Amino acid sequence: MFSSNDLERYSRQIILKKVGVLGQKKIQNAKVLVVGCGGLGTPVIDLLCRAGIGEIGMMDHDKVSISNLHRQVMFNSNDVGKHKVNILKKKINKINKKVRVKTYRIKAEDKNLGKILKQYDVIVDGTDNFKAKFLLNKFSIKYRKKLIIGAISKFEGHIFTFDFSLEKSPCLKCFYQGEPSEGVLDCETDGILGPTAVMTGSLQANEILKSILIVGKDLSSHILIIDLLNLKFRKVLFKKRKRCICENI
Numbered sequence: 001m002f003s004s005n006d007l008e009r010y011s012r013q014i015i016l017k018k019v020g021v022l023g024q025k026k027i028q029n030a031k032v033l034v035v036g037c038g039g040l041g042t043p044v045i046d047l048l049c050r051a052g053i054g055e056i057g058m059m060d061h062d063k064v065s066i067s068n069l070h071r072q073v074m075f076n077s078n079d080v081g082k083h084k085v086n087i088l089k090k091k092i093n094k095i096n097k098k099v100r101v102k103t104y105r106i107k108a109e110d111k112n113l114g115k116i117l118k119q120y121d122v123i124v125d126g127t128d129n130f131k132a133k134f135l136l137n138k139f140s141i142k143y144r145k146k147l148i149i150g151a152i153s154k155f156e157g158h159i160f161t162f163d164f165s166l167e168k169s170p171c172l173k174c175f176y177q178g179e180p181s182e183g184v185l186d187c188e189t190d191g192i193l194g195p196t197a198v199m200t201g202s203l204q205a206n207e208i209l210k211s212i213l214i215v216g217k218d219l220s221s222h223i224l225i226i227d228l229l230n231l232k233f234r235k236v237l238f239k240k241r242k243r244c245i246c247e248n249i
């Protein structure tokens with residue numbers, strides 16, 4: 001049951017026909033794991049906590065650096081040098097203390113990711129490298145999770161939504177048949193504008209909430225490419241590839 005304070009807090013989303021009290025209950029029961037708490041992860045975490053998500057897991061081994069502050073919206077100057085997940089836990093508590101928070105101050109690796117990831121319903125990629133993205137892809141297939149991937153560089157954002165509980169779902173490897181070369185979509189070398197990160201993260205948060213509510217049309221079998229320099233949004237269809245790691249879902 002929701003308290004009258006909860007009903008007031010979430011009233012502007014509960015009023016939506018596609019949410020309602022039942023939808024709010026779904027959001028409250030959802031467990032989401034965010035891997036990578038930077039330019040993409042911070043807007044995702046901010047919006048999910050405000051929406052009343054039940055449990056949020058955050059995995060990141062990094063500390064806040066001063067070069068993060070122009071785009072990583074939940075950090076400020078006092079946080080520089082401190083571990084991101086520790087700072088985020090405190091901030092979430094100030095935003096919405098009903099959200100259960102788990103922190104993993106580690107790097108996502110083969111040996112540790114599976115046992116953490118399997119505890120969550122939706123997996124969010126906020127990482128900045130393809131090695132980690134492919135690892136999340138592999139374990140999300142294994143445990144048949146929903147996986148929302150984001151990638152950013154310069155003025156461009158890419159978003160994928162996969163639901164590996166469905167046999168027909170392609171995966172990230174179906175799209176990137178080879179390994180993208182090192183440095184592709186690397187904001188350290190390519191640069192990134194704050195709104196590109198926040199907008200891509202916001203679109204990921206939107207996909208997460210839709211998949212929890214089971215409303216609207218998701219991006220399955222498409223990549224959404226947002227080009228914020230020229231204001232072009234493109235949805236590109238791609239197919240499940242034969243002999244891919246997702247073949248035997």
Ligand SMILES: [Zn+2]
Nearest residue numbers: 171174244246
């Ligand atoms: Zn595949």
